[in-house]
Amino acid sequence: MTFLSIPILTFLILFPVLGALLLLPFMKVQGSEKTVRLLTLGLTLVEFLVSLSLLLGMHAGSYRMQFTEDHAWIPFANIHYSLGVDGMSIVLIIMTTLLLPMCVLTSWKGISTRVPEFMMTLLVLEGLMVGVFEATDFVLFYVFWEAMLIPMYLIIGVWGGPNRLYATMKFFLYTLAGSLLLLVVIISLYFVGGHTFNIVDLMGQHYSKTFQEFAFLGFFVAFAVKVPMFPFHTWLPDAHVEAPTAGSVILASVMLKMGAYGFLRFSLPMFPQASHFFTGLIFGLSIAGIVWGALMALAQEDMKKLIAYSSVSHMGFVTLGIFVFNSQGLEGALLQMINHGVTTGALFLCVGVLYDRTHSRLLSDYGGMAKAMPIFSTMLVIFSLSSLGLPGLNSFVGEFLVLLGTFRTHMALGVMASTGIVLAAIYMLYLLSRVVWGVYTPKKWALPDLNRYEWASLLPLLILVVWIGVQPNPLLSLLHASVSHLIGQVQGGVPLASIR
């Protein structure tokens, strides 16, 4: 499939990056902010619409890479520019392209300095993130994966809060240190796996158990930092608190998913034996993350920090679901990734709405918003309920499936993970009671209800939250083929006796 005679996957990467170049002349023009914002919004919307055509053109029943492109890129070491997507990556790509217009909308009022630069950074970031989900060559994947750090580093560091320098440095060094080990493993894979960097070819190889274990650990560090799993999560609250709203949304909704995507796409199919070997480790850390994140969220005064810690907790469900190796768990994990992206993204947008008006994120500064901003409060309540897993809204489906998958194999784990849901109810309701209910005391700031940009950014997410909650099957059907193929790959790698 092509778009404007450019292969569609290349188009999705190049379009935002070239769009960023289009904004370059506006850097010198005074008073061009409005034009720049409109232009960026237009560009991201076009990108979203084009990415939807992936849905139309895909074969939902096939696990194979689709829309593939393959060109020799770097002649030495056989590195290719090869792209391809399956159901899993298509869903994540569409989520990315859907969230970007929201980020532009929330930055409409939120970002007032160096607007053209901000929008350019955002667009470049979009292109690179889409690239991460599309790459089927390991070096190409790594290039996107690392290059993505640069715009994110700038977004937090230039447009962030007061403590942004510390936060952005921590974010960058943490993720860089994690991913560099990934590079060594990628190179070793090349020599062990038949002198290719092609991901699909590498999946077809069988690796010795020792190699699998070392390589798995190398991957694990990189992906666990990104997810983030329990002991590696400390960069996340800092980065979230200091990032501007758009940065927080991208971090929570897209970047965290890349860690889980890494586990699904690489660790499981390539190192099935090691994946089985290390399930204990992953389970322990996931449960620790679920409980610890939830407990930390309970103790937060800062709304963004609260949501950041809730992300740690929710992502614990994702890793848990991935490593129970059954279709409920895996599909639940994938769904939970999407849901977390939508819901947490929306929650950060909501905090952004408040922050733009008051420049405070402290719970103690708020109260009685239901009176001052009724429409906003309704939205916040719905998103919070979604986050705590209310049946009928999206997160319930994902968490339920993960727990179902877990109970099938590990009863005790399921019980422990369920505490996360209880705790989630406590901290989200606590957030609501402090912000939405309570007594409204007029302060020095004005609190108009949602303006049209905020409406436009929150409404689509609201629809998604309800729609996935009520009717998750269309989404799940996109994932079936990839998930069942994945299960085949994971279980093919071990003797049957060890599978329960």
Add this chain to the structure above:
Amino acid sequence: MSFSVVNILGTMPEIYLTFFGCILLILETMIPKEKRSWLAYFSIIALVFAMVASIGLNGKGLPLYSGLYIIDPFSNFFKITIYLAAILTILFSLPYLDQEDIHLGEYYAFILFSVVGMMVMVSAGDLITLFLGIELMSLCFYVLVGLKRDDNRSVEASFKYFLLGSFTAAIFLFGISFLYGAAGTETISGLAGFISNPGALKPLVVVGMILTLVGFTFKISAVPFHMWTPDVYEGAPTVVTGFMATAGKIAAFAVFLRVFWVAFSGNRHDWDLLIILISILSMAAGNLIAIMQTNIKRMLAYSSISHAGYALMALLLPNRESLFALLFYIFTYMFMTVGAFGVILMMRRKGVEGEEISDFVGLSKQHPIAAIVMLIFMFSLAGIPPFGGFLAKFYVFFAVVHAGYTWLAVVGIIFAAIGAYYYLKVVMAMYMKEPDGNVVFHSSMMGRIALALTAGTTVILGVYPAPFVDYIKSSLALFIP
């Protein structure tokens, strides 16, 4: 020894440049002071001339002057990289020399003569020729470093460099004498033949080898002979620093490679552990000490020590991957380092050069393009894709893993992560801190061209390196290690 036409033709580029350098010295006395920039144009023309001549000689693997001098694609690759470094340096030097009030005509002649020295090094087929090249290059550098005669730091740097440099030259020469004593020859191929034969006088060869190793590590500023680097890099005029840090090191790497891969290939196991040790120490010392620097020239000096460490890893095993990795690394390193020094020398704060990292504060607000260019260099030096520096590091690690030293790659990668910190500090100063004064960025047409060339190449090397890769591959063809 025969002085046939072939020999003369083969060394035509060297002869051109020497000739042009002499002409420059004469022209300098005839041209009025305001028109000194003509000398710059003249020397660029000379370098382009030599480059064309070198390209014309490409593909001919000729031992000239009975094997004292070798013209092969390998040496041509290094020569062309050195010409490019020199051309970029001269492009950068035009407004800078006037601002610093050191616009002397001899400057250009010394640049050209030092290039001749490097060419002799790169093509040397015998250790005495090699020594002559090193000395020719070093003598020019001693003068160039001390060009700012009124500045104590510059004079101190020059003196320090001269003392330490002559000391190591003596050690190097001493090493050659040991080798000659053992083998009875000082041609590289002769040595190789002698060492590969099992009855070779082992202890004598090892002593000679270690002494020559001292000379090379000094020139590439690897630990433990790196002490001069920060002081000299800081004291020297910034154009000269950029030139030394690139062209000088490149030439040194070329001979290092030729001597160790050809002459000492027979006793590889005597030196591979040494190289690993030097490489790890250089990465550690360079990256760790650079974190503490506030002066950006000193910081880049330590960073260049760590880069020497990375490049050295590729010297370990004689396979195609290693050779390719080293060449690619050097090529990329040249563009990003010259460019970074180019940005530094255009920065002005209160009339003097902006040497402190804090001088970069707020650059992105007042000069966004300059800031983006510097950002490219910093991220590329840190080895972050999609810039050339990433692929350079990638190939080095690729070669190291292929050679079976996966643990060494892991060590290198840990230091790469540490090293990212200080490059990010510069980006942070440019983009994330509020300016407290006026930053003046003084660029000329020539300087902008040079910046565009270096930054552009750095990006292209990371995004579409195929043409460069093909070129580098073609220069491996005749050099069989």
